Amino acid sequence: MLMNLSSSFNLFLDDTGIFYLSYFEENVANLLSISPKSSNYFLKTFFTLSVTSESISNLLAAWGALFHQDSDLAVVNKYINRARASIKQNPTDRFDYFITMAYYLITIGIQVCSGDTSNWYQLFNKCEDLMRRYGGFLKFIKDFDYSNDCKFLIANFQFHDIMSSEALMKGTTCSMNSYNDLFKINKLLELDNYGIDPYQGCIQPIYLLLGEIMNNYVELKGERVKLNEKLNGDIIVEDPASLNFLRLDHFKKIDEKFFELTDKINYCSPIESQLQQLDSDGERAAHMKLFDLYKITCKMYLSLYIKQTQPISGEIQNHLVTALTLIHDLIKTDLISSLNMSLLICGISCCSKFDRMQLDATFDKVYSRYHVGNVKRIWDVVKEAWKRNASGNTCIDWIDICNDFGWKLSMC
Known part of the structure; x- marks a missing residue:
């Protein structure tokens, strides 16, 4: 495909850039995506844009260079800088906004794959500000007649929002009501032959629940911190009965949220219409295993946090034993890029020497097949959790480790 378009890319890229763009098309886009090629929007949206956009073609060359064994960060940064120089920072029409949003989302993907723990989130905030200036996601998708390319950009943003350490720190950037309106009520990813999302596969409903769990955790943690300040502070509590009432109300709310969210997890199911688009029983079985893994991951989040x-x-x-078994099976599939969040939660939950040795070997296997920097960062967080919780008797909040490291971590 690329050779037929080389004359177009020569307008934007040197020969080396064209080589790395080709590498992105033929290798990286397939490694990143868990969808069939028919709905791989890394190709259908991003690569198609690169034919006419100088900034996008340079970014995809940078993404290709990041993964190529003969490249280095200087080459990656050269193409990123060229992309930055050619993008419109202040878009004026809807097409400029579309290109600029794609620019931010691709740059975020490059930074996350490199193991960055800061710049990607600054770009994410710029992407959110861009959509706010435009008038919001609903206006954006209506103005593009609900195109599948536009749906991919929105789903891409939503995925990065939920799979961020900042979601566990202060809640998702956009409300889960907004996401549920787009994806559950309006069913954006289930209509017009969108296919299977390259980041979320058929299991977006469970990712939406994960975002809800994180937002509830942020609220309950805020209450718990305030209560603990009163319980352990130096100021004498003048009304013990009132404080105890607040405590009982807090524990009641925990129970209610736990059972409410557990029910939602138990009744959650993958998008059936998307499952039917998978070509083989083996592919469907793998996506169902991924769904089961994330149901368990959500239940572990509920219990731990x-x-x-x-x-x-x-x-x-x-839960841990079941999850590790599923991870072992999924490492052998094309869904390996979706294991990060589950690896983190399983890592924090490993208490015995046996399980920790198993997980050490598992991270090595994942990294050997899915060679991205954020896998290494997740492994660093897990090892630190083991140092802080040698016997497993303490509930370790992984966001505290990220904060101590000064990291904003992406699980994408």
Whole structure:
């Protein structure tokens, strides 16, 4: 395909850039995507844009160079800088906004794959500000007649929002009500032959629940911190009965949220119409395993962070054994790029020497096949959690580790 378009790319790229763009098309786009080629929007949207956009063609060359064994960061940064110099920072029409949003999302992807723990989130905030200036996602997609390319950009943003350490720190950037309106009520990814999302596959409903869990955690943690300040502060509590009422109300809310969200997880299911688009029983089985893995991941989040259950508890360990078995199976599939969040939660939940040795080997296997920097960063967080919680008796909040490291971590 690329050779037929080389005359167009010669307008934007030198020969080396064209080589790395080709590498992105033939290798990187397929490595990043868990969808069939028919709905690989890294190719259908981003690569198509690169034919006519200087900034996008340079960015995809940079993404290709990042993964190529003969390249280095100086080459990657050369094409990123060229892309930055050619993008319209202040778009004026809807097409400029579309290109600029794609620019931000691609640059975020490059930074995350490189293992960056700061710049990607600054770009994410710029992307959010861009959409706010435009008038919001609903206006954006209406103005583009609900095109599948536009849906991909919005789903891409949503995925990076939920899969960020900042979501566990202060909640998702956009409300889950907004996301649910777009994806559950308006069913953006289920209409007009959108296909299977390259980041989320058929299992977006469980990612939306994960975002809801994180937002509830932020709210409950805020209450818990205030209560602990009163319980352990130097100021004498003048009305103990009132404080105890607040405590009981807090624990009641925890129970209610835990059971409400557990029910939602139990009744959640992948998008059936998308499952039917997979070509083989093996592919469908793999996507169902990924869905089961994320259901367990969500339940582990609920137990660890809503109920504050110790990792060494039988409840967590039961989930852990099942999750590790699923991860072992999924490493052998094309869905390997979707394991990051589950690897993190499983890592925090590993308490025994046996499980930690197993997970060490698992990270090596994942990194050997999916050679991206944020996998290494996640592994760093897991190892630090083991240092802080040698026996598994403490509920380790991985966002505290990120904050101590000064990191804003992406699980994408």
